[in-house]
Amino acid sequence: AQTVTQSQPEMSVQEAETVTLSCTYDTSESDYYLFWYKQPPSRQMILVIRQEAYKQQNATENRFSVNFQKAAKSFSLKISDSQLGDAAMYFCAHCGAIIQGAQKLVFGQGTRLTINP
């Protein structure tokens, strides 16, 4: 079974600094997808970034980037120039290859990120 582990329950960073959130996963599949979702205090889940395992290039979305190490099964999220609005719970998630029907994502336990002004 697929598992996703986030070993940092809480992290904090000074505004404008850079922070990296860790995620490791276990899967027997060769083709899969990895995600980072953000859950602010409103509790609305928002997609931050998605990585396709067959792509060697790390995904980036503005200030958000990932370090995808397939052999190590590691998928960390780097937030550059942290802003107060980045404060949230961040969830790492894994999904197998897109097949007929629903896509079952497996989520990690989450990391609560605090931004210090």
Place this chain on the structure above:
Amino acid sequence: DGGITQSPKYLFRKEGQNVTLSCEQNLNHDAMYWYRQDPGQGLRLIYYSQIVNDFQKGDIAEGYSVSREKKESFPLTVTSAQKNPTAFYLCASTPRDGSSGANVLTFGAGSRLTVL
């Protein structure tokens, strides 16, 4: 704007009562999901549905039931058999396979259930 509407936002239930959480989407998505969120445990899949009149159990289906009579609607019933129902419940959907973002979940705002 298209999205997912969950209701009610807050719900209180007495022990022994069934309660139904509503989830409606106007995104024309085929698949819909119910997740449960507890502190320190992330999101766990309760049920999912790929198409109307079809649904499958997720990882923690015991004590829950669902129906999918319409493409837009996927209500979740928390039955009295669920021993620890107090949690935050999230509904989500994904578009048809092969489309852009076919595995990107769109979430509703959630429903908080508290058992008194």
